[in-house]
Amino acid sequence: MRSLRPALPLPLVLLAACAGATRGAPPSPGRALVSTPDGSVGRIEVRHLDAQPRLTLVSRDGDPAPALVASVATDLGSVATTALATVVEARLLAAGFDVDARIDRSAFRVRLLVKDAARVAPFLRALSAAFAQPIVAGSPEVARAIERVQALRASPLDAPELSAIAACTGRLGLAGAEPVVDLETPAGVRELEGWRTAALHAGRTS
Structure with missing residues (x-):
């Protein structure tokens, strides 16, 4: 496949960008915190921008297309993380962006x-x-x-003892008897809104 290497405008932030840009591309704004040594096969650089999430730039030769990835650390567990990821994905799809979400236990x-x-x-x-x-x-x-959270309940962990392992590895999953917030009730939606205010902000996003 032929590699596409358009230069993306990167003064805008919030995201980690994985782009097929050449190593000679001009540096992005902000202060560099860490970067790979010169001559590395791929170049990774983390930059700090005032009042914005950190920006991670990944440049590799041969990528078929550039991409943007918004990564959010929720630290809220499987149900909350799944619900929040679904809300963000649905809103972006409704806005006309062909995104997909990848969900772990405490991040998406x-x-x-x-x-x-x-x-x-x-x-x-x-x-x-x-x-x-x-x-x-x-x-x-x-x-x-609601559909995504119900799917979690439909495929529980094999045994409650696996919950600690799932928490350690970041795997999505619920134990059979683990309580799940009911998002079909006003109280459940209020809890989901509380998760949104706690997790969906610049301090938890790259």
Whole structure:
């Protein structure tokens, strides 16, 4: 496959970018915190930007297309992380961005292939809006979150003793008798909204 290497505009933040840019690309804004040595096969650089999440730049020769990944550390467990990831994914899809979510026990990632660099700024605005918009009962994203959480319950861990191992490895999963918040109730939606305010912000995102 032929490698595509468009130069993405990276003064915008919130995300870790995995782009097929050349090593000679100009540095991004912000202060470099750590980077791989010169001459490495792939170049990884973490940059600090004031009042924004850290930005991780990954440049590799041969990537078929550039991409953006928003990674959020929730530290809230399987149910909350699954529900929040689903809400963000649903809102971005509704905004016209073909994203997908990858969910772990206490973190999730939303990924977008960037075929057009002009879509980067609108995506970042849509991501910020997806984080900031309050969650209300009866919304389409809550309906999707209910389905995903029910799927967790449908495939429980084989034994309660595995919960500690799952917590250590980051694997999604619930023990058979583990309580699950009911997102079909007003109280459950209020709890989901509390998770949103606790986790969906710049301090927990890269």
